[in-house]
Amino acid sequence: MKVNFTSEGNLPILGISKMNYSYFDNNIERYLRFFSVEEKEEINKIKRKKKRIQTIISHLMIKKYISQEVTDFSSWNEVVILKKESGQPYILGTSLSISISHCDTYCFWGITKNNIVIGVDCENIISDRFINLTSGFILSWSVKEAFLKMLGVGFKFGIDSIEIDFSKKKIILNENYRPLFHYQKVFLDTFIVDNTLFNICRALK
Known part of the structure; x- marks a missing residue:
């Protein structure tokens, strides 16, 4: 199964925040008051402390934006971000599509509406995870992550089940994805900030 992609179209709402681990580590309780009981339960399931802080930062940024820009919400506390069984995040009580990614230096999130779904990914270009690999591999990996987040399945069928032909x-896609793909057009955008690669994949239902 082959899917064409383009970089045309308007960009979705995006947020990029630099990670300040020490500050949030010392102020976690102060910010957890903006989270519901259900959200705190999900956060407490995250074993790695660094990952917990990344999740808190990204969710706070989304709560701030939604409470300011979406009329149905008047405060950060009212914006509840949970996960589907697939791991895909969603905002309770809205039809908005959201996607969140973290790397060592940034948290990155995107929001779309009006029947558009989104997946985002960010990767440090120089990282132990890819130290012996080329930037071409990193780009391909990041696009795969963003695309599969958009579908809401992750690497369910394995890393080799999807290939990117940039030329x-x-x-x-592996044929296993055919029942999951119901979109008219796929948009892909890539940019680099501060040695960090960002990919945004979105599609119109």
Whole structure:
């Protein structure tokens, strides 16, 4: 199964925040008051302290934006971000599509509406995880992550179940994905900030 992609179209609402681990580590209780009981339960399930802080930072940024820009919400506390069984985040009581990614230096999130779904990913270009690999691999990996987050399945069928052909602007999918793909057009955007690669994948239902 082959899917064409393009970089045309308007960008979604995006947020990028630098990680300040020491500050949030010392002020976690102060910010947890903006989270519901259900949200705190999900956060407490995260074993790695660094990952917990990343989650708190990204969720706070989304809560701030939604409470300021969406008329249905008047405070940060009212914005509840939970996860589906697939791990895909969603905002309780809205039809907004959201996606969240973290790396060592940044948290990155995107929001879309009006029947558009989104997946985002960020990767440090120089990282132990990819130290012996080329930037081409990192780009391909990041696009795969963003695309599969958009579908809401992750690497359910394995890393080799999807390929990216940048020269022909095609995403080649294992046939297992066919029942999951119901979109008219796929948009892909890539940019680099401070040695960090950011990818945004979105599609129109």
